[in-house]
Amino acid sequence: xxxxxxxxxxxxxxxxxxxxxxxxxxxxxxxxxxxxxxxxxxxxxxxxxxxxxxxxxxxxxxxxxxxxxxxxxxxxxxxxxxxxxxxxxxxxxxxxxxxxxxxxxxxxxxxxxxxxxxxxxxxxxxxxxxxxxxxxxxxxxxxxxxxx
Numbered sequence: 001x002x003x004x005x006x007x008x009x010x011x012x013x014x015x016x017x018x019x020x021x022x023x024x025x026x027x028x029x030x031x032x033x034x035x036x037x038x039x040x041x042x043x044x045x046x047x048x049x050x051x052x053x054x055x056x057x058x059x060x061x062x063x064x065x066x067x068x069x070x071x072x073x074x075x076x077x078x079x080x081x082x083x084x085x086x087x088x089x090x091x092x093x094x095x096x097x098x099x100x101x102x103x104x105x106x107x108x109x110x111x112x113x114x115x116x117x118x119x120x121x122x123x124x125x126x127x128x129x130x131x132x133x134x135x136x137x138x139x140x141x142x143x144x145x146x147x148x
Contacts, residue, residue: 024120031117031124038086038113039133045079045089046137049107053097054141068097076109088112092134096141108136 049072056071072091080089089111096105113131115121125131 027117028120028124031115031121034085034116035113035124035128038083038111039135041080041083041086042089042109042111042133043135043137045076045111046107046109046135047139048075048079049073049091049094049109050105050137050139051075053094053107054105054139069094072097072107080111085114085116086111086133087114103141104138105141106136106138108134110134 052071052075053068056068069091072094076089076091080086089109092108092110094105094107096103111133113125113128113133115125115131117124
């Protein structure tokens with residue numbers, strides 16, 4: 001019996017040593033999951049910004065480069081508002097929105113992702129550049145103007 005009582009405390013020490021890295025791994029996976037979700041949302045926002053700029057350009061009240069930018073920004077804001085960890089999203093550039101024909105329309109969307117998981121969140125956000133996500137999307141403007 002004497003040999004068993006001396007090894008009982010070793011189990012608690014081993015558990016305490018093993019649980020800390022396991023928690024760090026679990027929290028890191030949670031933070032990475034949130035980051036990948038935010039990246040997908042920013043990609044979708046860029047696609048919706050291009051689509052909104054093309055369609056919105058055909059309307060009389062929102063024609064031209066500034067009207068396309070306004071509609072693209074509204075589409076981005078509507079897309080990212082479901083993800084609370086994205087604190088700021090904006091259209092950085094919009095090219096080719098006011099041209100007709102088969103010109104490519106390109107939108108670049110930038111968003112700030114705030115890391116929320118303790119300990120490992122700062123590590124993961126530092127690895128991706130401080131939480132800044134930037135994605136672009138392209139779509140051809142096929143020269144057909146939509147009437148509303």
